Amino acid sequence: MASTAPDYALLARQLDALLDSDDWLVNTAQACAFIMQQVAELNWVGFYLQRQPELLTLGPFQGKSACNPIPFSKGVCGAAARSRQTQRVDDVHAIADHIACDAASNSELVVPVMREGTLWGVLDLDSPRHARFSEEDQAGIERLVAVFLERTTLPDLLAAP
Ligand code: SME
Secondary structure (H helix, E strand, C coil): CCCCCCCHHHHHHHHHHHHCCCCCHHHHHHHHHHHHHHCCCEEEEEEEEEECCCCCEEEEEEEEECCCCCEEHHHHCCCCCHHHEEEECCCCHHHCCCCCCCCCCCEEEEEEEECCCCEEHHHHHHECCCCCHHHHHHHHHHHHHHHHHHEEEEEEECCCC
């Protein structure tokens, strides 16, 4: 059964108000907690960060403990990192190299997070429902990532010691 998408315009305004610190660690933690609370039928929401070249390292998240690290060459998150394009997967079990962190996950949405033309990380959403994410959800979550980027000064994690 299809569920109605939340009011993403309202969520964008609420997230904008919530992210008031310009501290990237606070804002990544707040953003994934907010999405987990406000978007129905999710079992995992979180950031993977590019802290080494071609590798995604687990960042702030909500849900069960997760796989770490993820190379750019693997999984749905890796595909988003390589292509810098949002990945919307109706059935993760149909993806040969899908990385199953939580067996409850059946569909997935991964949005790249860019900093000055370089991939900074990805925001990953998992759902126990097949085909949970519509085009409207994709546009809505991309809008929330845009709000996060407007409100947050991202450090160059690749340059950090
Ligand atoms: N399923 C993802 C891995 C991350 S977890 O879902 C939290 C993937 O295939 O990239």
